[in-house]
Amino acid sequence: MKYPITLTLLATASLLGGCASGGAVDAPDLIPGELAAGRYVAEDENQVWVFWPNGVFERALARSADKPPVIDWGQWWPVPGDQTLVARGGGAAPEMLRIVSGKTLALPVAGTAAPVELEWEDAPAPLQQDxxxxxxxxxxxxxxxxxxxxxxxxxxxxxxxxxxxxxxxxxxxxxxxxxxxxxxxxxxxxxxxxxxxxxxxxxxxxxxxxxxMDADSLRCPALDLQGQDWVLRQLDRQPVQTEGDHDPVHIIFGEDRRAYGLAGCNRFSGPFERRRDALSLGPLATTRMMCPQRQETEQAFLDALGRTERFAIEGRRLFLMSGNGQVLAVLRASE
The missing domain is CATH 2.40.50.540 (NlpE, C-terminal domain)
Structure with a gap:
């Protein structure tokens, strides 16, 4: 029995987080890295990738004619300043794909000289396989x-x-x-x-x-965004330590839809909007104290807040992310 890789064909998609996708076949939307959102298929049709502009991907890999395709899914994000994107799914290591053009991707394959080329075929549509x-x-x-x-x-x-x-x-x-x-x-x-x-x-x-299953092993969210004192633990993939007697960098999302906290030296406050897992902050007002030793961290944290478009909570950790899933900052709820 042959197991075809099937897709539901849809013209448009408006995704969680408010990002639009899809469009006419001859004019696909572009997502970061100059990649067209949509379905990409290998020449032998053994691989189908679907890239959504909200940073989610799906992949179907056909193993043989008598076995169902292997389905993988997860997050993708572009490598800044490079024509490469990272797709992290269920494997031990992420996949690295090179953007050949807005409609062509090259996927290196271990043990072979030539990469698999994936060509854009249509607007995004979910893979139907369970x-x-x-x-x-x-x-x-x-x-x-x-x-x-x-x-x-x-x-x-x-x-x-x-x-x-x-x-x-x-x-x-x-x-x-x-x-x-x-x-x-x-x-x-x-x-x-x-x-x-x-x-x-x-x-x-x-x-x-x-x-x-065990909720702790799966790191299920245990807290709500609002009402917690979130302390900064990681910024731009680098750990953040609290120096000496300084108060830690932190943020609180109030029930009044206002965020406030300490960016390093200066305190800040301002409105925020939340819809499902979409999140935006600002404009933020700050005090104007000078603290050279914490200035770099402070500016980087305020920049991350300004770039935040969505969030996720795992256990007691809060992830602030860009619209396509790039993690900007990691915070932890104080005890």
Whole structure:
């Protein structure tokens, strides 16, 4: 039996985080690194990659005619100043793809001289094949969400197929939002109209629930964004230490939709907007003290806040990210 790599063909996609994708076949949207959002296919059709402009990718790799394709998914981001993008999915090491042009990618293959070339074919569309997924599930006010650690996103869950099982498991756990239940499921993404009339977006469709997992091992979100004192631990992939008697760099997202904190030397405050996992801050007002020893950290942190477009929480850690998933800063809730 032959297992074809199938896709749902859709013309447009408006994704979580408010990024538009898709478009006419002869004029695809470009995402960072001058890459066209959409589906990329190898000449032998054994590989299909789908790149979404919100930093999520899916890949189907055909193993043989009598076996189903291997499905991988996760985050992608461009390498600054280079025509390369990184795709980190379920493998031990990330894939490094070279952008040959806006519609061509080259994927190096170990043990071969020539890379696999992937050509753009169409606008983004979800891969239809189910895959085993480890998720952190919760529901409140008929708004079920599943946090996927691979993509670091909260996905709305389609209320069909195995959804009643998920709802029952969450009710029996006696947890309350933002607490999550870690579950192993089979499922995939589908394109649906957003319930708030915000255009089409990706939903997670769960076809089968395989069991309950340990929430701590999956690093399920344990806290809400607001009301916590988030202390800076990492900035631009570098650890941040608190020097001597200085107060740590931190931020608090208040219930009044205002953020305030310490950037290093100066205190700051200003409004923020949050919608699902989309997050924007500013304009931020700061005090004007001079502290040369902390100036570099302070400016880098304020820059990261200005570039933040979305967030994710794993356990007690907060990740501030750009729209395509690049981690700008990592903070931890104070005890």
């Amino acid at each position: 895959r085993s997924m480890a998720l952190c599930f919760m529901t409140m006010a008929d708004a079920p969400l599943a946090y996927d650690p691979r993509t670091m996103r909260n996905w709305p869950v389609a209320m069909e197929q195995a959804y009643p099982q998920l709802e029952t498991i969450y009710a029996q756990s006696e947890r309350q939002p933002p607490q999550r239940v870690a579950v192993s499921v089979d499922g995939h993404w589908v394109q649906r109209e957003a319930p708030d009339a915000g255009g089409e977006q990706l939903f997670l469709r769960v076809s089968q629930v395989n069991g309950v």
